[in-house]
Amino acid sequence: MDFKFTQEQDKFRQEVREFLGEELRQGKWQPSCDAWIQGYSPEFTKKVARKGWIGLTWPREYGGQGRSHIDRLIYTEEMLRYGAPAACHWFADRQIGGAILRYGTEEQKKEILPRIIRGEAYVGLGMSEPEAGSDLASVKTRAAETDDSYVLDGQKMWTSCGMFMNYLYLVARTDPEAPKHRGLSEFIIETDLPGITITPTIDITGSTAWAEVFFDGVRVPRKSLIGEKNRGFYQIVNQLDFERAGLERLMGNYPLFDAIIRYARETDWNGLPLCKDTLVRHKLAQLQVEFEVGWLLTYRVASVMDDGRAPNVEAAMAKAYSTSFEQHLASAAMDILGLYGQLVATSKWTPMLGMAPHSYFGSKGYSLQAGTSEILRNILATRGLGLPAAG
């Protein structure tokens, strides 16, 4: 075992920090929670692209850097630490690029990957539907093949980046007769096609980062198909591992962690800083302990990927663990703020820009999105520990 980063990695981290620190100094954005999924800034994404950090692990022949997954984790860790508005490129960089690399045609690789790398292709994730949540194989959205195209009819929900994306990744049924796992295919399409309607979903925090997407006779070219027709369900498994593999599950609310620690240091309570109060102190220390463990579990995932293995079980473990850390963080922050935790938006009384209640309510969704904690524990128990699946 060796828990040390290489000198180049330390240097790389420093480089990312300097870039983000400079952005902050120039007031380009404000660190915020969930910025990886809710912070839309094409301008920022293009800057990150110019640094060469999008598609860091992809082969050089498609414009990537051929770097390791640990390197990528270092870069994403800093993005999250600074609460940077990275949503435009996050999904494509994390999973869709990989799916295209693995299953896409040469034409798709040459067309789409460079656009992602240049920070121009913003891809939303269209998997879930009203009746297909955990049971993704129940997808009903239909993709009927014609001579020169597929025709889409149906509905997606919880499509990330709903209102901002220019590309949509989706799973649709191409063979309604086959058993449900064997009739699905993956597509990547542009979102400005006739017949697509996108309506935002307002979530419990008031955010409109997700959307419902309706398809009414939408004609998409045949070249939108990713990989093999009717093999979508088998292809997607690998992508879902990537979706769960990152530090966003642990550090999506790092700005809150930072802010509550500062609050405890700077708030006076009976003549002493609040952080000297035993209860507050222990709550924060406990969070730090949990954070460190989550950090190790997630770097382990990256090392598994660098070994060339699919991090199926490891990513499931890290994601389920980390989303409960995020829930503990938000709860502890709310407890520490007491009555002030109730204040949202910005009044002169609202502490920390209302980050704590935002995270508290937002965190209800963390253990649902990208595989519910129950499904992840099923994966861990059956595939990881070899326990028999429930009948």
Place this chain on the structure above:
Amino acid sequence: MNFTLSEEQEMLKKMARDFLVEKCPKTVVRELEDDERGYSPQLWQEMAGLGWMGLAIPEKYGGGGMSFLDLAILLEEMGRACLPGPFFSTVLLGGLPIADIGTEEQKQEYLPKISAGEAIFTLALTEPSGRYDAASMAVRAAADGDDYIVNGTKLFVSDAHIADYLLCVARSSGRPKPEDGITIFIVDAKSPGISCTVLKTIARDKLCEVVFDRVRVPGKNILGQPGRGWSEVRRIMERAATAKCCDMVGAIQQVLDMTVDYAKERKQFDRPIGSFQVIQHYCANMATDVDGSRFAAYRAAWRLSEGVPCAKEAAVAKAWLSEACERVLALAHQIHGAIGVTMDHDLQFYTRRAKAAAATFGNADFHQETVAQEMGL
């Protein structure tokens, strides 16, 4: 011992539930959350007509002369329905304290108005420290002839923007101990020098900042004994914490009912999600929390009804409920999946309100400390 309600109490409960199902569906809750006043005067009058505001106020002051336990039942149903508005402020934080320690003259002046739905009251207790302890009371009341002049800022005052009267807790004399020298005043909310700002909150209830700038209050408006107000504040807190628990019991019972129904209906992998053992265990844990909460809350309410000491029981109830609510809602969300975290769904009303309720009148940490003291620690 008896863990069930009497026949009359069951009737009260049913009547309240039927009324609220009809008059306060979630469409109304949604409207009232958006409404600047935060309540519906018409619904308020109907509730007064049913005798709700005066339920636990003696008959000779226009009330129904029923017990705190009966009031608890009403509160549970209000929690179940997520009823917005100043009922809690008016009755628990205004009416009952006056009925408890007001002078005969004060009772005759204020209680009939409260019973008739003609006056809205609230309590201006907490200050920018955000704490419920005597040391935090910094708003000052300085004697000026027969009057007092009140100065300072109160924060997190519920419904102050629509209140006719505020019970203001102020420091009226020096302080050998923080508990000494505290006096409660009944302040006319229209007095010159009072300004009120509504704060935006998670529960979209109306918590306010209230600034007192040289507000003149007649000496006859002192509630209870001058300088000895803190012991009454503690009783108000006990009552309010218990009442809040009863309200929360209604909320989490409804959340459990909704969740079990959903677990039976929602199918994934070709079967109801309620057939997965993990979901069954979640539901079982929720049911245990709900029953535990119910009895903890009602035991405290019963002791208040009986007039026996209740400091420990109220603290046990609120310490338990503040955390139990959070557990119940976390599981409810987990079982509901993504649909439950949309604003269109009813669950979010309960989640937001429960979090606010957990912090109000002492969170779990606060009441655990009381329990520790009651244990002689």
